[in-house]
Amino acid sequence: MLSDETTEMLRSGCGPLLPTVTETRPLRQRLFECLRAAGASSRADLARWLDCSPASVTSVSAELIEAGLVREIDAPREAARGRPPVSLAVSPDIHKVAGIKLTDDTHTAVIIDFAGAIIAEATMPSAAHRQPLAATLDEAETLLHRALTEAGMVPGDLAWVGLGLPGVVDHAAGVALWSPLLTERNAPLREALETRLGLPVAVDNDANLLALAELWFGAGRSRTDFAVVTIENGVGMGLVLGNRVFRGGTGLGMELGHTKVQLDGALCRCGSRGCLEAYVADYALVREAQTALHWNRDTAGSARALLETLYAEAKAGHSAAMSIFNRAGRYLAVGLANVTELFDPHLIILSGGEMRFDFLYADAVLAEVQSLTSRTGRMPPKIEINAWGDMVWARGAAALALASLTERLLGESRP
Amino acid sequence: MLSDETTEMLRSGCGPLLPTVTETRPLRQRLFECLRAAGASSRADLARWLDCSPASVTSVSAELIEAGLVREIDAPREAARGRPPVSLAVSPDIHKVAGIKLTDDTHTAVIIDFAGAIIAEATMPSAAHRQPLAATLDEAETLLHRALTEAGMVPGDLAWVGLGLPGVVDHAAGVALWSPLLTERNAPLREALETRLGLPVAVDNDANLLALAELWFGAGRSRTDFAVVTIENGVGMGLVLGNRVFRGGTGLGMELGHTKVQLDGALCRCGSRGCLEAYVADYALVREAQTALHWNRDTAGSARALLETLYAEAKAGHSAAMSIFNRAGRYLAVGLANVTELFDPHLIILSGGEMRFDFLYADAVLAEVQSLTSRTGRMPPKIEINAWGDMVWARGAAALALASLTERLLGESRP
Structure with a gap:
């Protein structure tokens, strides 16, 4: 039904x-x-x-x-x-496609059939620092082969590969202008991966992939217009208008994580000051956690472990730890209010692999969004929270591959 | 040519x-x-x-x-x-339409022919404070009759009337949810004015009108996609995509003036804190000018006179006066950078009746926009400055009327 x-x-x-x-x-x-x-x-x-x-x-x-x-x-x-x-x-069996999502913690890949069902999955730990494009694509290729082995397939069995990563990615040109994963600027992602694999490749910013995953497989399936906001090691946004991913005037829009919420504010990974993600993203919490918990560079443990400790401390009433999540939540409310004032969506989906820090999605944050937007008489948008597990990003990348393939087969325009 | x-x-x-x-x-x-x-x-x-x-x-x-x-x-x-x-x-003569722009300083009206040529103009000083809808429409009606008299016309000679005002206006419903000119919320503007005039009326947020004026008569005439940002007593934005004014998900988007650029920041006319216009708009400059120039409520003079004095002082090197314009310019750069990160337009037109405070449009401001947006590798958008004179707003309102009329005549969709 x-x-x-x-x-x-x-x-x-x-x-x-x-x-x-x-x-x-x-x-x-x-x-x-x-x-x-x-x-x-x-x-x-x-x-x-x-x-x-x-x-x-x-x-x-x-x-x-x-x-x-x-x-x-x-x-x-x-x-x-x-x-x-x-x-x-x-027909599920006529074609198969793969999706790969790169991060600075864990890469994920998935192979799906033409109807969207998952055939195989694979993950691998990734470099926690910027790398040259070639090293990054080495990792992507290794991971893809793991997924193919899992599925009992060879590269030639795939019709298309979708690749997503954080940063400013020109989907049409196939180029990553800037990514926190890459040492290069203007990296020719699509062309380089197509040459390696001998397969057609589509690339995109990871938040656009998540919007596509929501549209095809998730909460957006019954909606034609919605915004997706993702908070993990960065802050991303995807916008779906009329069942299509909307990328802005020249295709590089929706960079919510790099909108400025504070003049001369906190330093962002991109080099600017005052970007939203410099207050809300994992790396922003990590650097304040080091202060709150008196960790230093000699203290062992990954960023993820540090954040888990910070979260446990906040839950236990550690006031500095609580203040970190509270401030991040308030800035997130500012970001969501700004999305509302500008794009006026019916629905904002907070989506991602893990929505594990529930301080960020507390009633207080949603109430602040409402308070920030209701003074001008508007009804605040519905906000839904959708925790998918890590594999959702790769599924979005596979949806991008499927969309590109379908476009080719049916002669339609880009997704 | x-x-x-x-x-x-x-x-x-x-x-x-x-x-x-x-x-x-x-x-x-x-x-x-x-x-x-x-x-x-x-x-x-x-x-x-x-x-x-x-x-x-x-x-x-x-x-x-x-x-x-x-x-x-x-x-x-x-x-x-x-x-x-x-x-x-x-055919210029087959129909005539009127456009009215309401402000809290001077109302303006214009009558144009079907080809867009101006037939008559009128202006009148307006109440400098919020008023009930009925009093505001009294002023609009008086002004329209002045323009009609000037043109030697009667109301029945008009095919449509366009009305623009600042605030959150639902164009499709014809309702002003909130306006700095009105004491009421959810004021049924269109219906009330149609009843008074016995003519079809179209209403919109004033920045959308300016986008339409740029598209039909101005710098946007040769462009299909651009953003318009207006800075006067408020800060507004209009977005043209594919030759059409884009109003966001439910028609109430593009409220750039009410995006938050500072958590718990300066108080805005809308009642929120930290809105962009609370740093950049005329009223924001006025309240700081009172401090800088040691004016108080006993000191005679209009807000406009106060701003002119402030501007002259800043030009002459008064450091507090300079700091007011400098700060406003930096926040304007933040607003334009955020428009760029989210909408990624080819062109931003800074447009309005008067672009008289050139501190706001100084090279330093444009350089700051570039600096704020270039860290992620994008090319900053072209920024054009377009000072039209006060009548441009009314011309935009008339363009809205003309668009509504043309829609009726040609059976097309909304502008």
Whole structure:
């Protein structure tokens, strides 16, 4: 059964809700997207959802079946007798794609089938410092081979690879202008990885991947417009408008983590002062934790261990530890309020692999967002918190690969 | 002659440049918009710009001529002999519309013809404090009648009225959720003014009007995507994407003036603390000027006079006066940097009736925007400064009226 919201979304043809934008994508693409979102569906339901004639659905689905992208399956029998009704579903086996997410703690990779189901996963610890592009791609390649081995596959079995990493990434050009993982600027990520793998590659900023993961597999599945905000070792944002990831004027927008929330404020990894992530991200908590807990460089332990200790101390009432999370929470509220004032989304999803520091998502923080935005009369957006586990980022990267592949197969535009 | 950029824009069918959006508006609308942007054009030029057949242009233009919206005119003779070539142009006389801009200093109104040419203007001093909706609309009505008298017209000669004011305005619903001019919240602006005038009315936030004025008559005419930032008694922002004003998820976005640039910062007119406009807008400068110049409530003089004195003192080297403008300029740089990080526009136009405090637009400010945004590798956007004179706001309101009327006549969607 579909939720009312999903039904509504499907009825609108999975179409854009931007008030000034009319749905123009071909029916074959909309039908395919509905199938991927809804799972198995009868032709009659598709015609109803897409508001088109049964004859059009029959004709377009015949095309997609002929191309091997869609198949007929027996649907559950509704009545006690009679033939089982026939439904349509995305063919899972026609293509497989991989997604890789790079971080400065753990890299993750996933292989999924054409219907989005996970075939294999792999993780590996990563360098905790900036590296040259070649060293980073060595790690990515090693990890991908682990996932392929896990799946009993070889590189040639993959149709596309999606790669995500933090930083300012030009999706269209395939270039990372700046990333906290890379020593280079303007690193030609896509071209370099395509040359290594001999496979088509798509790259993007990791928060855009998470927006895509929410749209295809998560809380955004029944929504056409929402913002995703991620807080881990950086702060990222993805925006979905009309079922598409919106990247701003020249494709490098949505850098919420580098908006300034304090003139001459705390130093950010990017070199500027006063960026939101310099108050909210893991690395910002780590540097204050060292002060609060009197840790120094001789004290053993990873950043992650330090944060876990800090969190335990805060829970136990350590006032300096509490003040670190409280301040981070208040700055997060400022960031979410600014997203609201500028983008006015219906829904903000706080999403990521771990939402483990619940001080950041406390009622006090959500109340502060409301207080900061309600003075001008607006209704604050709904805020949902979605903790997925580490593999969600790689799944988003795989969704990017799937979107690029589908685009090629159906002749559509970029996701 | 058209600039290369205008030609490029026209060639693209005046169409959206949102990467995921395809041009779907009917040819009659695109042809009409091209005519309005380009002035008189031959059918052959239109066919070339719109990338369609001469036969389609002939057929659509015959429709528009039949409806009285477009007319044939003699174009300048190109060769020394022969008949003058015939061009098409928007019929100026078929309809007239009015635009009204309300402020807490001076209200302005303008009446324009269907081709956008100004027929009459009027201004009147306004209340310098919040008023009930009825009193505000009394002023708007009085001003409109002055403009009508100036034009030798009566209200029934108008096809539409556009009204703009500062605040959070729901264009689609016609309601001002909050405005620094109004004592009420959720004021039903459109309905109340329509009842008074017996005419259709469109309302909007004033910065959106300025974006529309730039798009139709100004620096944005040859651009399809740009941001407009206005600094006067408040700070506003308008965003044009694909030749359309983009208002965010539920239509209340782009409130740059109420983004927070300082946690627990300066008090804003909206009641929140730390809003950008609480550091940059006229009223923010006025309250610090009172301290710097040792003015008190007994000292005679308007806010405008106080600011002029402050500006003169700053120019003469008064250090406290200089520090007020310097700080405002630095916060403005933060606001423009945040617009860049999030929306990544090609162009930001600093626009308004008066850009008289050039400390705000000094090279130092533009350099700070560049410094704040370049750490992540991006090219900073081009920033243009456009001082129009007070009447630009009313012209934007008239453009809104013209857009609403054209929408009705051509059956298109909202501007």
